[in-house]
Amino acid sequence: MNAITALAFKDLRLLARNRATLFFTFIWPILMAVGFGFMFGGDGERAKLRVLVNDQDRSAGSQRLVDGLIALDSISVEAIERALGEQEVRRGRAVALINVPKGFGVASERLFYGTPARVQVLIDPSRKPEIGMLEGLLLQVASQDMGRRLNDISADSAWLQSARRDAALLAGEQRNRLDSLFDALEQVGPITRSTSGDAEGSQSTAWQPLQVETEALQVQRRGPRNPFAVTFPQGMLWGLVGCLMGFASGFAQEREKGTWLRLRTGPLTATQLMLGKALAALIALLGVQVLLLLFARLVFGLIPDSLPALALVVAVSAFAFTGLMLLISSAGRTTQGVSAAGWAGMMPLMMIGGGMIPLIAMPGWMAGVSAFSPVNWSLRSLEGAIWRGYDGSDYLWPLSGLMLLGLLSFALGARRLARATD
Amino acid sequence: MTGTTTAVSFENVGKRYGNRVALDHLNLDVRRGEVFGLLGPNGAGKSTAMHIAVGLLAPDSGSVRVLGGDPRQAQLRRRFGIAPQKLSLYEDLSGRENLVFFAHSFGIQGARLRERVDAALRFVALEDRQHDRVAGYSGGMQRRLNIAAAIVHEPELVLLDEPTVGVDPQSRNAIFDNVLALRAAGHTVVYTTHYMEEAERLCDRIAIVDQGRVLAMDSLEGLVRHHGGDAQLSIERAGRVEYLHGDDPVRLLGEALQQGPVDTFQLRRPSLEQVFLTLTGRQLRDAA
Numbered sequence: 001m002n003a004i005t006a007l008a009f010k011d012l013r014l015l016a017r018n019r020a021t022l023f024f025t026f027i028w029p030i031l032m033a034v035g036f037g038f039m040f041g042g043d044g045e046r047a048k049l050r051v052l053v054n055d056q057d058r059s060a061g062s063q064r065l066v067d068g069l070i071a072l073d074s075i076s077v078e079a080i081e082r083a084l085g086e087q088e089v090r091r092g093r094a095v096a097l098i099n100v101p102k103g104f105g106v107a108s109e110r111l112f113y114g115t116p117a118r119v120q121v122l123i124d125p126s127r128k129p130e131i132g133m134l135e136g137l138l139l140q141v142a143s144q145d146m147g148r149r150l151n152d153i154s155a156d157s158a159w160l161q162s163a164r165r166d167a168a169l170l171a172g173e174q175r176n177r178l179d180s181l182f183d184a185l186e187q188v189g190p191i192t193r194s195t196s197g198d199a200e201g202s203q204s205t206a207w208q209p210l211q212v213e214t215e216a217l218q219v220q221r222r223g224p225r226n227p228f229a230v231t232f233p234q235g236m237l238w239g240l241v242g243c244l245m246g247f248a249s250g251f252a253q254e255r256e257k258g259t260w261l262r263l264r265t266g267p268l269t270a271t272q273l274m275l276g277k278a279l280a281a282l283i284a285l286l287g288v289q290v291l292l293l294l295f296a297r298l299v300f301g302l303i304p305d306s307l308p309a310l311a312l313v314v315a316v317s318a319f320a321f322t323g324l325m326l327l328i329s330s331a332g333r334t335t336q337g338v339s340a341a342g343w344a345g346m347m348p349l350m351m352i353g354g355g356m357i358p359l360i361a362m363p364g365w366m367a368g369v370s371a372f373s374p375v376n377w378s379l380r381s382l383e384g385a386i387w388r389g390y391d392g393s394d395y396l397w398p399l400s401g402l403m404l405l406g407l408l409s410f411a412l413g414a415r416r417l418a419r420a421t422d
Numbered sequence: 423m424t425g426t427t428t429a430v431s432f433e434n435v436g437k438r439y440g441n442r443v444a445l446d447h448l449n450l451d452v453r454r455g456e457v458f459g460l461l462g463p464n465g466a467g468k469s470t471a472m473h474i475a476v477g478l479l480a481p482d483s484g485s486v487r488v489l490g491g492d493p494r495q496a497q498l499r500r501r502f503g504i505a506p507q508k509l510s511l512y513e514d515l516s517g518r519e520n521l522v523f524f525a526h527s528f529g530i531q532g533a534r535l536r537e538r539v540d541a542a543l544r545f546v547a548l549e550d551r552q553h554d555r556v557a558g559y560s561g562g563m564q565r566r567l568n569i570a571a572a573i574v575h576e577p578e579l580v581l582l583d584e585p586t587v588g589v590d591p592q593s594r595n596a597i598f599d600n601v602l603a604l605r606a607a608g609h610t611v612v613y614t615t616h617y618m619e620e621a622e623r624l625c626d627r628i629a630i631v632d633q634g635r636v637l638a639m640d641s642l643e644g645l646v647r648h649h650g651g652d653a654q655l656s657i658e659r660a661g662r663v664e665y666l667h668g669d670d671p672v673r674l675l676g677e678a679l680q681q682g683p684v685d686t687f688q689l690r691r692p693s694l695e696q697v698f699l700t701l702t703g704r705q706l707r708d709a710a
Binding site: 002 | 512
């Protein structure tokens with residue numbers, strides 16, 4: 001362990017032993033995010049994918065499909081009219097709209113021949129991973145339905161009678177082959193074999209029980225899919241501020257108590273000492289954000305739109321707040337002085353930056369003022385990566401601002417601290 | 423004098439804080455292997471001199487050499503350690519964790535780290551409490567740990583800034599033993615204090631500092647001889663006390679006995695208190 005990492009490790013150990021700082025850094029932001037999430041309408045359960053269904057066929061076959069989807073734990077299914085459903089998907093409030101066209105029921109009676117049943121899935125293109133899962137679920141439901149019917153074969157099976165009628169309309173050779181197949185199935189009787197696993201797989205390669213046609217909708221306006229998508233970025237900002245203030249006060253305390261003086265008489269340069277402090281703060285600032293994101297993911301099913309973008313925003317925010325920590329540390333000679341100066345500076349930035357009033361709920365004038373707060377830059381970028389669906393260019397200004405702020409604050413704070421005579 | 427026998431040398435060092443003069447052409451030389459006392463009242467400039475000696479402050483004028491170099495050089499700083507007047511310890515860490523951290527900050531690692539931390543804990547007799555948090559230590563234990571942190575990297579020069587402030591007599595004696603043990607082990611110790619009995623008991627040489635200047639610098643005997651004045655003999659005869667002054671108290675007592683019987687007598691040697699009074703015109707305890 002070199003001297004700088006020893007410094008950082010020592011500061012993290014001190015953080016871990018200070019219950020008050022620990023609480024306000026890690027626990028308080030979670031409580032705020034969860035509390036406000038419930039207040040804004042969160043049901044407290046792990047969020048399910050919201051899927052809309054427009055059943056135009058209204059047949060027994062289409063109803064079996066809808067019932068099969070409803071029975072699944074991982075999605076929440078609601079019947080809706082097509083126009084309304086499209087609007088919901090365009091607004092990002094549902095993952096997809098499944099259109100079940102007329103004729104679905106008849107087509108679903110065909111097994112192993114002809115054109116299979118078809119559904120159209122209108123999707124929000126930004127949610128590709130969830131769409132892939134939905135396609136799999138649709139095929140799963142259709143396969144299970146097919147399996148149930150294969151387990152119940154007799155001469156008077158509705159689907160078999162329907163199939164014989166369809167086959168009678170075909171040309172001679174093809175009709176003969178299907179008739180032979182149907183005769184064989186009748187003689188076999190109920191099929192007790194499993195319809196899962198390899199058997200299903202081999203069927204689907206040759207003939208699929210359901211065709212899924214996906215079509216991307218142009219997303220018009222995005223809103224959070226989940227109230228926790230708003231409150232957790234806010235909670236992360238509170239965590240960043242709590243952590244920043246904890247380290248700034250700790251630094252002031254170190255100067256006040258004389259340990260900083262002792263360190264300055266050692267062989268480490270002032271720059272190395274600052275780097276050690278900054279490293280500890282950076283690790284803690286990253287840690288608090290990752291902790292909140294993991295909590296939101298595991299407990300509330302919050303899935304970010306872009307994980308790489310989110311990682312970038314988290315890293316840049318941690319860097320900027322590390323710089324601010326050093327600047328605030330240099331704002332006073334005593335713990336009380338630094339704490340007062342820090343809160344006096346950070347509270348207005350939090351108030352106008354979206355830390356108290358969600359950005360999405362701000363009136364126009366306030367949103368204009370908010371754009372000058374680094375809290376806004378960080379919060380907006382976090383929301384951009386989590387639910388706003390930002391493009392790369394959308395991150396350019398807020399993240400550049402945060403980087404610049406971090407560098408300037410670090411340089412100014414380090415300079416002031418190095419010059420300070422304790 | 424900045425030869426190899428000199429550990430610390432101040433030549434005409436000046437330092438101001440705004441309009442206030444902290445050091446006024448201060449001259450010092452501390453020899454290697456000695457316990458050197460800086461004796462003076464609060465505000466005399468002792469701590470400022472200490473901070474300049476360890477490179478925390480730059481002098482406004484004059485020159486400072488420590489162990490033959492500029493105390494602001496990082497490499498040189500590995501060779502000295504300071505126990506500041508403020509208890510410079512992390513209260514939420516254990517005594518051992520504090521020492522491990524400070525040793526790390528001097529680049530000590532591995533087996534040597536354990537060996538040095540163990541030795542420092544043993545030196546200040548805190549082995550039994552090494553895993554307790556410093557917040558639970560008594561004032562005397564914290565002072566001793568403060569010294570351990572100054573020597574954990576085995577420096578040649580140890581600077582102890584008022585190391586006995588606020589400690590009980592037992593811990594004070596333990597700290598005295600630590601200082602004498604450091605000298606016996608060959609370390610150079612600079613010891614600031616405003617307690618004369620500490621300077622008298624511990625220091626090989628003493629500099630009396632007041633208002634940023636060294637008023638006198640010598641061994642205890644030298645200071646007393648040059649600035650302490652005569653020994654004072656008091657005799658009691660027939661209920662009356664007489665004070666006799668002179669270079670030779672034995673001769674004075676003999677002359678008094680020739681004049682008649684003496685019930686009791688008391689011989690008072692000149693002390694540092696007398697030296698300070700002579701040099702500054704006031705008592706040290708009043709000035710402090």
